[in-house]
Amino acid sequence: xxxxxxxxxxxxxxxxxxxxxxxxxxxxxxxxxxxxxxxxxxxxxxxxxxxxxxxxxxxxxxxxxxxxxxxxxxxxxxxxxxxxxxxxxxxxxxxxxxxxxxxxxxxxxxxxxxxxxxxxxxxxxxxxxxxxxxxxxxxxxxxxxxxxxxx
Amino acid sequence: xxxxxxxxxxxxxxxxxxxxxxxxxxxxxxxxxxxxxxxxxxxxxxxxxxxxxxxxxxxxxxxxxxxxxxxxxxxxxxxxxxxxxxxxxxxxxxxxxxxxxxxxxxxxxxxxxxxxxxxxxxxxxxxxxxxxxxxxxxxxxxxxxxxxxxx
DNA sequence: CCTATTTAGGACTGAAATGGTCCGGTATCC
DNA sequence: GGATACCGGACCATTTCAGTCCTAAATAGG
Numbered sequence: 001x002x003x004x005x006x007x008x009x010x011x012x013x014x015x016x017x018x019x020x021x022x023x024x025x026x027x028x029x030x031x032x033x034x035x036x037x038x039x040x041x042x043x044x045x046x047x048x049x050x051x052x053x054x055x056x057x058x059x060x061x062x063x064x065x066x067x068x069x070x071x072x073x074x075x076x077x078x079x080x081x082x083x084x085x086x087x088x089x090x091x092x093x094x095x096x097x098x099x100x101x102x103x104x105x106x107x108x109x110x111x112x113x114x115x116x117x118x119x120x121x122x123x124x125x126x127x128x129x130x131x132x133x134x135x136x137x138x139x140x141x142x143x144x145x146x147x148x149x150x151x
Numbered sequence: 152x153x154x155x156x157x158x159x160x161x162x163x164x165x166x167x168x169x170x171x172x173x174x175x176x177x178x179x180x181x182x183x184x185x186x187x188x189x190x191x192x193x194x195x196x197x198x199x200x201x202x203x204x205x206x207x208x209x210x211x212x213x214x215x216x217x218x219x220x221x222x223x224x225x226x227x228x229x230x231x232x233x234x235x236x237x238x239x240x241x242x243x244x245x246x247x248x249x250x251x252x253x254x255x256x257x258x259x260x261x262x263x264x265x266x267x268x269x270x271x272x273x274x275x276x277x278x279x280x281x282x283x284x285x286x287x288x289x290x291x292x293x294x295x296x297x298x299x300x301x302x
Numbered sequence: 303c304c305t306a307t308t309t310a311g312g313a314c315t316g317a318a319a320t321g322g323t324c325c326g327g328t329a330t331c332c
Numbered sequence: 333g334g335a336t337a338c339c340g341g342a343c344c345a346t347t348t349c350a351g352t353c354c355t356a357a358a359t360a361g362g
Binding site for chain 3: 005006007038040041044058059060061062063
C-alpha cells in the first residue's frame, strides 16, 4: 500500500478547488459543493491547512479561504506535511532513539536516503501541476537518491 | 507521515538478516534472535514472505527459510508489495470505480504518475543495497516521473 | 516406524488510528 | 445589532493494525 490517508487525499482535492479561484475567497460550503466532499470534513481540512499556513482565512460574513501562496509554490509534500505530518517511511527516519536497535541497524541510513528522495519528488509537484487537466508532469528525478556519491 | 506499517519495517529487517546467510537455511527462532523482533511476529512475516515467493521454506526438522532469489534481485518494492500490497498513494490509483468522482477528477491521472514514480524508485533499491553498512545508494532517478525533456 | 522439530494456516484479541460529526465562541460585514 | 462564517476543541463509531496462540502437516534422524 503505502497509502496517503483519505483526509490527505481530500485535502488535495480541496486545495485544487481553491487553486481554481486564486484570488476569490471561497467559503467551506462552496468548496464542499465543488468537490463533493462532506462539509464538516471540508471544514476540518481547511482548519488544518490554515494552521499550517497553506491557506489564509477570513472570518465573518463574506469570509472564507484562499491560498496563502500561488498554487505553483505549494507542493504536494507541503499538503501532506500539513495534514499528516512530514513524510517518513519508517519510525526511525523521523525520530531518534525510539527503536532500541538503532545503533546496530544497518538499514536506518538507507531509509533516510530513500525517504528524502521521495519527499524530494513530492516536493517537486505543485498544486498547480495537479490542477492541469492533462497528464504531463514537470517533475524532478528525486534529487536525493539517484545521483551517485558525487551529489 | 506516509509511513510503512511496522510489519513491513520489520519485514525488511528480517529480509536483511536472511540476506546475510544467502545459502544457509535459517529458522524463525534464529532470525528472531538475530533481529530482535519477537518470534511470533517473525513467523508471521516469514509466512507472508513465503506466500509471495520472496523466500523459500523447508518444513520439518532442520527446516527453515532462505531467500528465493539473490538479494540483489529483490527490491524494497517487492517486500512492500508482499507485506502490505502494491504501492498506491491513493485509493483511485489502485482500483477503478470506487470513488464516484473519478470521471470529473483532474487529480487522478497525476496521482498515477506520481505513484509509478515512487514505486519505480523503490523498485531500484534491493535488499542487498539495504544490507550494506555504509550510506552509498545506487538508486535510479524515479524513471516514471522525471523523464521530461530537460532532464 | 516413531519422535522431535519446524513450518502452514487460521482464529482471536487488545490497542490505536482514522474518518467523520457537532458544539460553543469569536470576528466581520451590512 | 443581527447574520454570516471561521476557530478551537471535544467526541464517537469504525476500521485497521500489531501481536499472540493453537492445531495440523511435513521432514529429518534414530
